[in-house]
Amino acid sequence: MMQAEFGATPWGRVWVRTIESTSAGGPNMLLPKARTLARNSTSIVAAGTGRVEADVTMSGEVCRVKIDLPIWPDGTQAEVGRLVAKAVAEHRGLVAGDLPDTLEADFRHHAISVAPHIQELHSGCTCRSRKRPCVHVFATIYALVQLVDERPALAVELRSAAATAIATTDPDWVALSEFDPAAFYGD
Incomplete structure (x- = not known):
């Protein structure tokens, strides 16, 4: 089975669904x-x-796109923090930026939306298109999906008030910079 280019992880698929909604009246011709x-x-x-x-x-024209996302309310952020801490503790050895796929299902179970609905996004683009959101906004969301697929923690960071990265490190891994080369081998 071939892996999806956009939405290869549950974290990315949530974002893809914001623009590829099945509730739309017909296919959006801008998406291809x-x-x-x-x-x-x-x-x-x-x-x-x-x-x-x-x-x-x-x-040949560069269009600048800005998308503002709603931040989770304080209560939701507290629940997200609790769920993330629990998932990270249960999945020791995750690399930085990774989150277990099961965590996204836990979010859904607790009615926590990882990606806001397209109407909740406030987007702007420097293009002259009258259609909003324009193709450049959709392209930005697809590019974001690829980043989220590569680093699922970004999906949580986008909606969290604290800009701190989610720390998921392998307890058996130590950075070489933590060693003093002169003292490592002894005298």
């Missing part, structure tokens, strides 16, 4: 072009707490 732009000419400039910014190049 947006996927092509995400593959070839979209670069995420910044992605963090409550905001994603990207440059999308189309026909």
Whole structure:
């Protein structure tokens, strides 16, 4: 079975569903072009707490996209923190930026939405298109999906008020910079 290019993880699939909604009246004709732009000419400039910014190049013109995301309310953030801590403790040895796929299911079970609905996103683009959201916004979301697939913790960081990265480290791994080379081998 071939792995999906966009939404290879449950974390990315949640974001794909924001723009590929099955409740729409028909297919969105902008999405194939947006996927092509995400593959070839979209670069995420910044992605963090409550905001994603990207440059999308189309026909030689660079369009600047900004997407503001709603932050989870305090109660939800506390529950997210509890669920993340529990999942990380149960899955020792995760690399930095990774989260277990089961955690996304736990979020759904607790009615915590990882990705906001498309109507909850406040987006802007420097293009002249009258259609909103424009193809550049969709391309930015697809590019974001790829980042989230690579580093699932980003999905949580985007909606959290604290900009701290989720620490998931292997307890059996030690950075070489922590060793003093002169003292390592002794005298």
